[in-house]
Amino acid sequence: MDAKITPLGTAKLPLEPALRPTREEAEAAVRTLIAWAGDDPRREGVLETPARVTKAYGELFGGYTQDPKEILSKTFREVGGYDDIVLVRDIPFFSHCEHHMVPFFGKAHIAYLPHDGVVGLSKLARLVEAFARRLQTQETLTAQIIDALNENLGPRGAAVLLEAEHMCMTMRGVRAHGVKTVTHRFTGVFAEDRVEQDRFFAMVGQR
Numbered sequence: 726m727d728a729k730i731t732p733l734g735t736a737k738l739p740l741e742p743a744l745r746p747t748r749e750e751a752e753a754a755v756r757t758l759i760a761w762a763g764d765d766p767r768r769e770g771v772l773e774t775p776a777r778v779t780k781a782y783g784e785l786f787g788g789y790t791q792d793p794k795e796i797l798s799k800t801f802r803e804v805g806g807y808d809d810i811v812l813v814r815d816i817p818f819f820s821h822c823e824h825h826m827v828p829f830f831g832k833a834h835i836a837y838l839p840h841d842g843v844v845g846l847s848k849l850a851r852l853v854e855a856f857a858r859r860l861q862t863q864e865t866l867t868a869q870i871i872d873a874l875n876e877n878l879g880p881r882g883a884a885v886l887l888e889a890e891h892m893c894m895t896m897r898g899v900r901a902h903g904v905k906t907v908t909h910r911f912t913g914v915f916a917e918d919r920v921e922q923d924r925f926f927a928m929v930g931q932r
């Protein structure tokens with residue numbers, strides 16, 4: 726597989742079907758990793774594990790096939806003239822760091838100032854899922870969420886704050902237990918106006 730994938734570099738995602746391994750190849754790779762870990766892939770307890778892992782990957786990395794544009798396509802204008810901050814906070818997310826393929830997870834807080842209609846609240850959680858269920862860095866995830874909001878809703882301003890625990894830092898490596906990483910990005914009015922930023926932080930409950 727490596728020979729097929731490596732030259733691509735910055736391939737457009739999701740990877741085109743012709744370049745993806747077959748399920749059998751993916752299962753063989755899991756057997757290799759089981760043996761690499763020191764266990765015996767022929768052992769009864771792990772015999773079905775390669776099939777389970779490839780199936781689980783479909784779910785854990787299902788974000789590659791989700792289209793942010795489609796998620797944010799439906800907006801509502803009848804909101805009684807409401808044009809102040811819409812904040813959806815404490816959206817739980819689970820992702821995998823692209824360096825170690827180990828989970829990082831936490832909460833996302835998303836706010837925007839509507840310009841021409843609002844989006845269904847659940848769609849903001851779906852947007853987070855679409856990008857979280859990929860190989861990620863927390864910074865990229867933060868940037869992708871706010872870029873999608875701006876591209877598809879054209880709000881007067883947007884704010885995204887993510888707080889997460891990275892298992893690659895707690896379970897292994899530096900083993901810094903309890904460490905949280907916080908990333909945020911502001912655009913539009915939130916980037917220009919400290920008062921709006923402070924309102925966002927206050928509503929999110931960040932000190």
Ligand SMILES: Nc1nc2c(ncn2[C@@H]2O[C@H](COP(=O)(O)OP(=O)(O)OP(=O)(O)O)[C@@H](O)[C@H]2O)c(=O)[nH]1
Pocket residue numbers: 822823824861862863864891893894898899
């Ligand atoms: N900026 C950023 N770094 C991340 C993220 N997830 C994991 N990392 C870091 O990616 C880095 C990879 O560092 P390397 O030195 O290449 O790999 P490593 O030897 O496994 O690093 P250690 O984790 O320090 O053992 C580590 O410092 C991780 O903490 C993330 O979302 N954003």
Ligand SMILES: [Zn+2]
Pocket residue numbers: 822823824825826827891893894
């Ligand atoms: Zn990592």
